[in-house]
Amino acid sequence: MQLLAYILIYPILWLVSILPFKLLYLVSDGVYVLLYYIIGYRKKVVYSNLKLVFPDKPEKELALIQKKFYQHLCDMFLEMAKTMTISESELKKRFVLLNPEEFQRLELQNKSVLLMYGHYASWEWSVVLQNYINFKGFGVYKKLANKYFDKLVRDIRSKFSTQLISTKETISIINHNEAEGKKSITAFLSDQSPRLTKDVYWGTFMDIETPCFTGAERLAKKLDLTIAYLKVNKVKRGYYEAEIKTLAEKSNDYKDYELTDLFLREVEKQIYDAPEYYFWTHKRWKHKRKIV
Structure with missing residues (x-):
């Protein structure tokens, strides 16, 4: 079944990837009408999140x-598919550091x-950063x-020499590299909702108490690593600008969870x-702390 799904969908993704950008965004406009007005994909989740985060905004503005x-x-999502065939020179024009x-x-x-x-603007095209x-x-x-789509995602995101590592591999690979003296820059998308455990860190995100990922901070303190933030802005359709903002060069000088909070403030x-x-579309604020 996995292979059948891949065989059916891959040709569509490839055809999308070879479209000129003007045509790509015309297709995107059509997908928007289908997704928003006809399918209504996760509209209730999106509206609920917006209403929760911006309770004082009028309905028209939220809409x-x-x-x-x-x-x-x-x-x-169409830009993600475009990454399959986009050239390095074209991507560097469209995602500028x-x-x-x-x-x-x-x-x-x-x-x-x-x-x-964070999951903001375009994190997918940040794969070009390896060239810097x-x-x-x-x-x-x-x-x-x-497994077939997993390999495709690895191939797409590794196109410009960035190596993808799964969440389960992360600690062992970084520990091994540090022990071998191999220096690296590892990207973490850390703004979504972690699995709820009894020792999870409850911070605030958009003024709402919520569990937060702390893996990057814990690794930085354990191995004396630098933590930086990648600020990505959308300039216009199909064009992004990124900026590196160093948060901490001496991670152990910060109190527990302070670096996680600094990151969340940037997002x-x-x-x-x-x-x-x-x-x-992600249910970021789905967990509520139980009062004992």
Whole structure:
């Protein structure tokens, strides 16, 4: 069944990937109408999240943000498919790193870097960042159940030499590299909802108490790694700009969870500035702390 699904869907993805950008975004407009007006994919979840985060915004404004989000969502998923065949030169025009010198400065310290960022704007096209660094680049991702699509995702995201590692592999690979003296820059998408456990960290995100991922912070403190934030902005349709913001070069100088909170504040700033580019379909605030 997994192979059949792959055989049926892969040709569609490949055909999308070879479309000129003007045609690609015309297709995206059609997908938006289908997804938003006909299927209504997760509209209740998106609206519930927006209402929770922006309780004082009028209904018309929330509705506008919701529509803009779905338009961006469709663009982003078609851009993911486009990555299958896009050239390096074209991608570097469309995903521009504004301060590559900050990567160079951090590498001169001869310390590995954990690069944290959120599901905002385009995290998919950040694979091109490997072209700006000398360290080995890794991207942490959640392994897909369908092994054929999982391999496809690995191939797409590894196209520019960034190596994907699953969440289960992350600690062992980073520990091994550090023991071998191999410096790296590892990307963590850390703004979504973790599995609920009794020792989970309850922080605040968009002024709402919620469980938070702390893996990057814990690794940074254990191995004395630098933590940075990748701020990605959408300039216009199909064009993004990224900026490296170093959060901590000496992670152990910070109190527990302080680095996680610093990261979340950076994501919040971007959401407040342009909420339509955040990934609202995820049930980010689904957990509530039980009062004992």
